[in-house]
Amino acid sequence: MTKIVTFPSPGGGASPAKARPPALATFRKVDKIFKNQVMALSGLDLEIRTGEFLSLLGPSGCGKSTVLRLLTGLAEPSRGEIVWSCERPQFGFVFQEPTLMPWSDVFTNVWLPLRLAGVSKEKARPQIEEALTQVGLSAFAKAYPRQLSGGMKMRVSIARALVTRPQVLLMDEPFAALDEITRLKLNDDLAELQSSLNATVVFVTHSVFESVYLADRIVVMAARPGRAFAEISVEAPPIRSEGFRMTAAYAETCRRTSAALHESMGETPASELSQ
Amino acid sequence: MTRDDLVGYAVPAFTLGCGLAFWEGVVRWYAIPPYLLPAPSVIIATLFSDWGTLSSSLWVTLTITLKALVAAVIGSVTLAIIFAQSRLVERAFYPFAVALQVTPIVAIAPLLLIYLTPALAVLVCAFLVAFFPLLANTTLGLSSADHNLVDLFAMYRASRLQQFTFLRLPSALPYFLAGLRISGGLALIGAIVAEIAAGSAGQGSGLAYRIVESGFRLNIPRMFAALLLISVAGITIHVFLTALSHWLLSDWHESERGREG
Numbered sequence: 045m046t047k048i049v050t051f052p053s054p055g056g057g058a059s060p061a062k063a064r065p066p067a068l069a070t071f072r073k074v075d076k077i078f079k080n081q082v083m084a085l086s087g088l089d090l091e092i093r094t095g096e097f098l099s100l101l102g103p104s105g106c107g108k109s110t111v112l113r114l115l116t117g118l119a120e121p122s123r124g125e126i127v128w129s130c131e132r133p134q135f136g137f138v139f140q141e142p143t144l145m146p147w148s149d150v151f152t153n154v155w156l157p158l159r160l161a162g163v164s165k166e167k168a169r170p171q172i173e174e175a176l177t178q179v180g181l182s183a184f185a186k187a188y189p190r191q192l193s194g195g196m197k198m199r200v201s202i203a204r205a206l207v208t209r210p211q212v213l214l215m216d217e218p219f220a221a222l223d224e225i226t227r228l229k230l231n232d233d234l235a236e237l238q239s240s241l242n243a244t245v246v247f248v249t250h251s252v253f254e255s256v257y258l259a260d261r262i263v264v265m266a267a268r269p270g271r272a273f274a275e276i277s278v279e280a281p282p283i284r285s286e287g288f289r290m291t292a293a294y295a296e297t298c299r300r301t302s303a304a305l306h307e308s309m310g311e312t313p314a315s316e317l318s319q
Numbered sequence: 320m321t322r323d324d325l326v327g328y329a330v331p332a333f334t335l336g337c338g339l340a341f342w343e344g345v346v347r348w349y350a351i352p353p354y355l356l357p358a359p360s361v362i363i364a365t366l367f368s369d370w371g372t373l374s375s376s377l378w379v380t381l382t383i384t385l386k387a388l389v390a391a392v393i394g395s396v397t398l399a400i401i402f403a404q405s406r407l408v409e410r411a412f413y414p415f416a417v418a419l420q421v422t423p424i425v426a427i428a429p430l431l432l433i434y435l436t437p438a439l440a441v442l443v444c445a446f447l448v449a450f451f452p453l454l455a456n457t458t459l460g461l462s463s464a465d466h467n468l469v470d471l472f473a474m475y476r477a478s479r480l481q482q483f484t485f486l487r488l489p490s491a492l493p494y495f496l497a498g499l500r501i502s503g504g505l506a507l508i509g510a511i512v513a514e515i516a517a518g519s520a521g522q523g524s525g526l527a528y529r530i531v532e533s534g535f536r537l538n539i540p541r542m543f544a545a546l547l548l549i550s551v552a553g554i555t556i557h558v559f560l561t562a563l564s565h566w567l568l569s570d571w572h573e574s575e576r577g578r579e580g
Contacts, residue, residue, distance in 0.1 A: 116474050137474055143467040146571045147489040159485070160475040188571050 065093040067129055068212070068244055069115060074124035076110050076270075084110040086269035088124070092212075097238055097245045099259035101252065101301065103309055107270025108248040112137070112214045115246065136205030136243075138215040142197035144189040144204075150176070151185040154203045161208075168207075175203040178237060195226035202234075206241075213245045220250065231257055235284035252305060256297045257284060264301065266308035273308035276301050357540040362547060365540040373529065373541070377548050380510055380525040384556070387445030388506040392499065394446070395453035403461040403487065413458075420451035424509055428516035441513040441525070448509030449502040453495070460494025461487050493572050496564040503556040511549060526552075 071090040077083050085107040092098055092115075100108045113119040114126060116135050136157075144153045152159075154175055158168040176182045179199040189197055198218060205213055219227045235258055238245060249255050255262045259278055266273040278297055280288055288294050339359045345351070346358040353361050366373065398416075402409035419427075424444050431440040464486050472482045514527035526545045533542040569575045 113470075118470055118473060135474060137471060139467045139471075141467065143465060143471065145468065145486070145489065147492070148571075156471075156485070157475050160472065160477045160481055190571060190573070 065095050067091045068094045068133070069129070070127045071111070071114075071121075072125050072127060074114065074121045074126060076107065076114065076119065077122040083269040085114075085121075086271050088271055090263060090272055092244060092246060093261075094129075095242065095244055096260045097247065097258055099255035099262045100246065100248045100265060101250070101255045101262050101305060102265030102270070102273070103250075103267050103305075105270070106265040106267035106308075108265055109216050110270065112216050112246065112248060115212070115214060133211035134208055136208060136210035136213045138198075138201050138205045138213070138218040140217040140220050142189070142194075142201040144197060144200055146189050149186050149188055150181065150192075150200050150203075153189070153200055154207050156204060157208045171207050171209070172203075175207040178206055178240075179203045180233070193226075194222050195230060198222065198230060199233075202237075206237075211243055213241070213243050215245065215247045217248050217250065219254070227254070232284075232286060234258060239283045252298055252302045253289075256294060256301055257289060262301055264304045264308050274304040276304060354537045354539050357543055361540050362543040366544040366547065369541055369544060373526070373544060373548060376524055376526045376529045376545070377552065380507070380514065380527065380549070381552055383442055383445055383510040383514075383525065384507045384552070387442055387449050387510060388499075388503060390442075390446045391449035391453050391502055391506065395450050395498075396457055396495070399454055399457035399461055399491075400483075402458050403483075409458070416451060416454055419447055424448050424512050425516060428513050431513075432517060437517040441510060441517050444513030444516075445506045445509035448512075449506035452501040452505065453498040456494040456498030456501075457491055460491025463494065464490040493568055493574060496560075496567065500557065500560045500564065503560045504553055507549070507553050507556060 069092045071088045074085055074088040074090075075083065076085040076088075088107070088111070090111065100111060102108055110119065114121060116137065117132065145156070148156075151172060154172045155165060155168050158171065159165075173182060173185075176185060179202050181196065181199050181203060184192065184196065184200075189200070192200065201218070205215075219230050222230065231254060238258070247255070247258060256278055262276040262278065263272050264274040264276065265271065276297065279293065280297075343358045343360060346356055357365070398412070402413070424447065427447065428440065428444050431443055434440075435443060468486055469482070472486055477485070510525065511527040514525040515531060526549050529545040530542050533539070533545065565575055
């Protein structure tokens with residue numbers, strides 16, 4: 045069941061309706077059954093639109109990560125299809141863990157996607173330096189992962205995903221393992237980065253606040269089996285900043301998203317937001 | 320060198336010194352004859368006086384140990400790489416490797432002496448003992464790459480060779496080095512045990528043969544001197560391999576974290 049919930053824009057819809065961007069990839073009735081017969085996804089209909097920041101929100105086991113794996117081609121749908129509007133694009137992927145090669149320094153870690161494509165270190169240097177600058181780590185090119193904090197490792201992981209200038213950036217709960225302060229900082233940095241990236245971002249998270257802060261559109265998923273449960277459009281300034289967190293619109297969208305999430309888990313929506 | 324380092328060296332040196340002094344004292348006090356228990360000073364004196372014989376034996380034992388270790392490294396890494404390519408090959412050959420490992424080397428040595436020259440039999444024995452820990456560790460290491468990194472490599476369409484060179488080999492390095500440290504000591508033990516077994520068949524110039532020969536001649540100080548050389552050789556191999564491991568892993572591996580100041 046896919047329920048559409050559209051958040052009314054502040055001022056009673058006075059702002060002009062945005063043109064809907066074209067679909068980049070469309071999941072059509074996609075099922076994914078694992079080898080152990082667990083049904084990860086059932087009849088998933090999902091549209092990923094060009095240039096948007098889409099957040100997949102849901103409880104554990106709702107198949108959010110499976111959606112990312114299907115997008116990259118690391119897994120194939122058991123039934124249904126994924127239709128791309130263009131040739132399969134270049135991906136950048138950020139895992140929940142930084143997933144760096146501990147034996148390589150930051151520079152070599154970020155070089156990896158280009159290295160695998162046969163680009164020499166010297167040819168790749170400008171792109172690597174640009175990616176490191178984007179995540180604010182240009183001074184740490186020679187550091188080894190173990191010399192970095194959790195947040196810095198995650199930035200390296202993001203730089204590695206960005207180095208190929210991907211059309212699609214897939215992020216699988218990238219900040220889940222970080223402390224709250226680092227997480228908020230990285231949310232701000234990602235919001236700023238997204239505005240300059242011109243990439244489509246699919247961001248998997250457990251956090252209502254994170255998804256509302258970052259996303260243009262949130263798809264709430266339900267578990268067992270995984271499916272799209274609700275869709276929420278976030279009406280917000282195109283460039284998010286700390287100030288957005290203080291607005292009534294943010295609080296209201298969080299409330300609605302949280303209610304949809306609770307509903308997807310078969311619970312009565314909480315009247316008050318709680319962390 | 321910090322004060323803690325000095326204490327770290329001084330304490331075991333002091334313990335060793337006390338032990339040797341006690342040994343020396345007991346031998347002198349009770350006038351124990353050297354053919355029963357030689358004093359440490361006599362052992363050291365024998366080491367110098369018999370250095371010509373002992374050093375050539377040490378050279379033979381060390382050569383066998385190192386040849387066996389190099390052969391074990393080449394053989395085990397090659398086989399581990401083949402195992403990593405195919406689960407079927409691993410299933411086909413792994414039981415043989417385990418069987419060779421669990422069969423005591425003393426039991427294999429006489430059999431090998433039938434088929435091989437004594438020198439080669441000793442080498443093969445030392446090789447067999449050193450081979451398995453390296454094979455087991457390297458095989459484990461090659462299959463222990465972070466699965467997310469494996470996915471990432473697949474996503475970037477890495478070739479098998481790229482995945483192997485940039486991911487599996489470096490992931491396996493700490494495991495391989497741990498195996499190498501075990502095998503270094505075992506190669507020496509294998510060489511000594513095989514020398515003792517082969518000695519009875521006429522081969523003799525390694526340190527183990529010197530020990531057996533000295534025992535027959537009741538030259539107990541030389542027996543101890545040969546034993547001392549074996550211990551020193553074993554410690555040297557261990558220290559060298561530990562230093563190699565530190566050199567290769569110190570920049571990145573967790574096992575070396577505690578060594579930083």
